[in-house]
Amino acid sequence: MSIRRLLVVARKEFRHVTRDARLLFLVTVAPAFLLTTLSYVFALDVGRVDIAIQDLDRTPLSRDFVTSLNADEDFAVVAYVQRQEEIEPLLVRGAADLVLVIPHGFTDAALKGGPADLHCVIDGADSIAAGQTLGLLQIRVSDFVADLLGQRSIEAGVGIQVSDRAWYNETLKSLVSMVPGMLAVIMCMPALALTLALAREKETGSFEGLIATPVRGTEYLVGKLLAYVVGGGASFLLAWLVATLWFRVPFRGSLLVFFPLVLDYLFASMGLSLTIANFVRNQQTAMFLVLMVFFVPSFFIAGLIVPVTDEPIAGAFARVLPTTHFIAISRGVFLKGLGVGALAEQALALLVIGVAALAVSLVVFRKKVS
Amino acid sequence: MVRAWNLVRKELIQFRRDWLMTTFILTLPVLQLILLAQATGSRISDLCVAVLDSDRSYVSRRLVSALDNRRELDVCYFPETLADAHRLLDRGEATVLLIIPDGFAADLADDSVEPHVQIIADASNSVSGSIALNAAKGAVLEFASDHAAARGLAAIIPVELRTTVRFNPDLNARLFSMPAQVGFIVYQVTLTVAAVGLARERELGTLEQLMVMPLRRVELVVGKAIPALLVGALNFMCMLAVTVFAFGVPMRGSLLLLFALTLAFIVAEIGYGIFISAVARTQQQAILLVFVLAMVDMTFSGYMVRIKNLPIALQAIAQVVPFSHYLTIIRGVMLKGAGLDVLWPHAAAMLAIGLLVITIAVRSLSRSLD
Numbered sequence: 001m002s003i004r005r006l007l008v009v010a011r012k013e014f015r016h017v018t019r020d021a022r023l024l025f026l027v028t029v030a031p032a033f034l035l036t037t038l039s040y041v042f043a044l045d046v047g048r049v050d051i052a053i054q055d056l057d058r059t060p061l062s063r064d065f066v067t068s069l070n071a072d073e074d075f076a077v078v079a080y081v082q083r084q085e086e087i088e089p090l091l092v093r094g095a096a097d098l099v100l101v102i103p104h105g106f107t108d109a110a111l112k113g114g115p116a117d118l119h120c121v122i123d124g125a126d127s128i129a130a131g132q133t134l135g136l137l138q139i140r141v142s143d144f145v146a147d148l149l150g151q152r153s154i155e156a157g158v159g160i161q162v163s164d165r166a167w168y169n170e171t172l173k174s175l176v177s178m179v180p181g182m183l184a185v186i187m188c189m190p191a192l193a194l195t196l197a198l199a200r201e202k203e204t205g206s207f208e209g210l211i212a213t214p215v216r217g218t219e220y221l222v223g224k225l226l227a228y229v230v231g232g233g234a235s236f237l238l239a240w241l242v243a244t245l246w247f248r249v250p251f252r253g254s255l256l257v258f259f260p261l262v263l264d265y266l267f268a269s270m271g272l273s274l275t276i277a278n279f280v281r282n283q284q285t286a287m288f289l290v291l292m293v294f295f296v297p298s299f300f301i302a303g304l305i306v307p308v309t310d311e312p313i314a315g316a317f318a319r320v321l322p323t324t325h326f327i328a329i330s331r332g333v334f335l336k337g338l339g340v341g342a343l344a345e346q347a348l349a350l351l352v353i354g355v356a357a358l359a360v361s362l363v364v365f366r367k368k369v370s
Numbered sequence: 371m372v373r374a375w376n377l378v379r380k381e382l383i384q385f386r387r388d389w390l391m392t393t394f395i396l397t398l399p400v401l402q403l404i405l406l407a408q409a410t411g412s413r414i415s416d417l418c419v420a421v422l423d424s425d426r427s428y429v430s431r432r433l434v435s436a437l438d439n440r441r442e443l444d445v446c447y448f449p450e451t452l453a454d455a456h457r458l459l460d461r462g463e464a465t466v467l468l469i470i471p472d473g474f475a476a477d478l479a480d481d482s483v484e485p486h487v488q489i490i491a492d493a494s495n496s497v498s499g500s501i502a503l504n505a506a507k508g509a510v511l512e513f514a515s516d517h518a519a520a521r522g523l524a525a526i527i528p529v530e531l532r533t534t535v536r537f538n539p540d541l542n543a544r545l546f547s548m549p550a551q552v553g554f555i556v557y558q559v560t561l562t563v564a565a566v567g568l569a570r571e572r573e574l575g576t577l578e579q580l581m582v583m584p585l586r587r588v589e590l591v592v593g594k595a596i597p598a599l600l601v602g603a604l605n606f607m608c609m610l611a612v613t614v615f616a617f618g619v620p621m622r623g624s625l626l627l628l629f630a631l632t633l634a635f636i637v638a639e640i641g642y643g644i645f646i647s648a649v650a651r652t653q654q655q656a657i658l659l660v661f662v663l664a665m666v667d668m669t670f671s672g673y674m675v676r677i678k679n680l681p682i683a684l685q686a687i688a689q690v691v692p693f694s695h696y697l698t699i700i701r702g703v704m705l706k707g708a709g710l711d712v713l714w715p716h717a718a719a720m721l722a723i724g725l726l727v728i729t730i731a732v733r734s735l736s737r738s739l740d
Contacts, residue, residue, distance in 0.1 A: 303495065
């Protein structure tokens, strides 16, 4: 292997990217741009619950209760229901998330010390939101009752003091946990570009021209890899600036630790891309494979939103996916301020994935016309 | 129209020749869906708990099993020291840490002091962090009120909240996420096929040949759109079958309506694809643009963040994303049995956007042909 020839390939690839202004934008600026847009959406996790009320009791107390629900941002009363049949259409249309029915005789029963029933009909389609809403409603009902009876709230009266803390993200803001995770997902883009660059040479026939040159297979592959790892590193720095300066996500670790790990991740994801690119003959197939094998799973199974699964097949797939390891690394360095020691496992996994993928590519790669 | 049909035949021959691509396009989406459904799971459960029990009493062990009994939690570590416990959180091996101080049992038996426990959650992933925190808190409070009840100190709760959960009584997360995943995969596939179609002809130089043929621009677009439509529709049917029969997601509304609106959705996405095709000079650009668009659409679709929680400006963006309307439609039809009487605004918006985008696409195509 000649370093000089390798660098020539890398330079050629660089020129290919920098010459094409749109491609340059897509490879370097687009990840930062995406991070900006996506994070804005995640910045707003205050979920307002729209409720409809069917008040069959019609007493000052029941009205007080409705007012107390409406008092802050959590709940908004959007409709009053008169008849039973109106409930279902409201939920089907999504005009209300839940309907609270205050039965006749509610006030009498409550003032006598209970049990007074409240009935709530909730749209359970979004199961996670519904679960949270029910918990919230339960608390509001307890608070109202506690106020009513002039007691301490039930929660405080039971006799164990619980101090609860959310570490690494004290206010449990989704923005803070999403930005480092998203950073990992959008850094798939340089890897996607690499797959396409390879497939492109096969498809447009410029690959045949390369065969006539003294460049060897290894030099060709490693040269391409090098060009896109460097490009990816640059686009990472841009995205990192957006995360820390614009969104002010705490960066508790050290960039000296993080940057090599980013390169490690780029190496692993590009290695996988190379392997995929080896098996396909045109860009369309390459694109399709990368999207299906790489990008969509990165969103759903790599631990971005729900934790990585224990299911044997899906779990194994998640562990082969470089994004899974890098999401852990990114959150670890950003939020937990971890050093290399605590992240050694993930770093090693990425290295193994990268080396294995590159080895497979080199074995499979043939510098010849099929 | 005959001329457009000839173009369709040419495209179909191309599909047949590139059998690898065709196999991928037809089988990968279904495999992908199965993998995602497996990984998403029906609910977030068995998050790992580490317990630092300095009390080591019968009572503290009962508290630990109260946590273990929660569906969301699974006690799996008993670290000896605080440093060990922190390391477990740092490495992400435990999601929540329960600290039971020495003397907990004695304090609980003594009415004059209030015993104290500490719960620390890893909120670097805010979703699993808040679920684990709430579950652990709930378990401790439940334990406390059970304990109080056993000693005859139970608080009377005068209001009882009875709940009816509509559409998804078990609060199964799959019912909510699978229709969205079907929609997303259909979206990906059609957009890719449509976006690459023309860009590929341009890059290989065959677009000029198409131009000199007696083929009008509309015919060219129709001829390119029909194969993408076929692929999208076929994929949709396979994935819907898997969703309903293998994963038991209900199909409460009209299948015919869902299919018709899915076709409308696919047409709108093909419009976007052809627009990308017309703007991009190479397939690489087209594909990276698809990638950017897919991530933005995904975010504004209401899959991860509810649209009505967004500020007005961002809600307006969500309105022009066909995927956000389609998500409301597919969830409405499948889970809520909604009909056109409820869904017509979304259907109309989707159609309008589709027509608009296709018009723009055809026009920009004619300008970019030279």
